[in-house]
Amino acid sequence: MSDSFSFDTLAVRAGIERSQFGEHAEPIYLTSSFVFENSAQAAARFAGTDRGPVYSRFSNPTVQMFCDRLAALEGAPACLATASGMSAIMATLMSLTRAGDHVVSSTGVFGATMQLFNMFGRYGVETSYVPLTDPDAWRRAMRPNTRMLYLESPSNPLTEVGDIRALASIASDAGAVLVVDNCFCTPALQRPFDLGAHVVVHSATKYIDGQGRVLGGAVLGSEQYVREQLLPVLRTAGPSLSPFNAWVLLKGLETLSLRMERQSANALEVARWLEAHPRVARVHYPGLASHAQHALAMSQQKTGGAIVSFDVKGDDPANLRARAWATIDQCKMLSITGNLGDTKTTITHPASTTHGRLTPEARLAAGVGEGLIRVAVGVESPSDICTDLARGLEA
Secondary structure, three states: OOOOOOHHHHHHHOOOOOOOOOOOOOOOOOOOEOOOOOHHHHHHHHHOOOOOOOEOOOOOHHHHHHHHHHHHHHOOOEEEEEOOHHHHHHHHHHHHOOOOOEEEEEOOOOHHHHHHHHHHHHHOOEEEEEOOOOHHHHHHHOOOOEEEEEEEOOOOOOOOOOOHHHHHHHHHHOOOEEEEEOOOOHHHHOOHHHHOOOEEEEEOOOOOOOOOOOOOEEEEEOHHHHHHHHHHHHHHHOOOOOHHHHHHHHHHHHOHHHHHHHHHHHHHHHHHHHHOOOOEEEEEOOOOOOOOOHHHHHHHOOOOOOEEEEEEOOOOHHHHHHHHHHHHHOOOOOEEOOOOOOOOOEEEOHHHOOOOOOOHHHHHHHOOOOOEEEEEOOOOOHHHHHHHHHHHHHO
16 A cells, blocks of 8 residues: 555555455455466465465465555564564574574563573573663673664563664664564554664564454564565474464454554553552653653653553562562452453563563563562553552552
């Protein structure tokens, strides 16, 4: 579709390829393989000189529609979809690094992401961790063999914000690639390519689906990177997105802007309420003026997003986990689950769930304390969300 169309129009119409039947809704191509007209066409498809579908492990029309729509929303030349957000990060690592290379990552990343980076250490890819909000620390961590810089912005779960423009400059000066995980904002709130990022990854499981139904991931970048470096990984290793999941994610993109607007507005109201609560020590939300990177966040994002984290008060550090758990367990409406991005508000204790497999030292470095609670605000009435949290905090 033309670049002149607005975001909301592209979210509904970009990427559609109708079959000979002229269907209005996007078709689901539930097939493992595709039939060729003749041997010459089969050879051309396998060689890549004919862009038609070959095998659903790496080429499926429904999956391609999802890729094309997400690329249009992110302002990216190309996109490939994967089975999950973690497989998107794994494919990115495999496509950009080899034994002897070095990666610089922020300490504020999802626990499984840090474990994946550490796992790649077995194969000779070393990772250094630095504070997300300190560009000078990133610059000092660079080495001659640094190939990739990786960050989430906002980060999980503290909602810290990285200066994408500054980090893109550091990466470019070193001939490295800046990879931004845009899961928390989605292109509805933030477009990292406009800020200088080279590659963007998504866990489409979260806000892109928006209703907690399916798993999915995506990697976006230049046409050359996607076709020459990323596609061989996806084609050979096979972390493929299923056509059905791609269809569900296509439907999720149609309402992405509406949901992010509503959930962000609800999150700001919840964050302000929590900030005034006497049993809350600190609220982490980029939309609040009290957030350390508020000005930077508002220069990169349209809103503060829909994730609010907060620390419960407690004089004895040994009792903070018990206080946090009591707060969570007394909530009657909020869903206790590690997932986020759902229309239903979810709540979790990161230190014992999403970041529970990290060492205590790694959690401390990431700022994930025992009294920290993460709330992914949904589309319910914000007053009902606050009432439920009040029930927990009074416990």
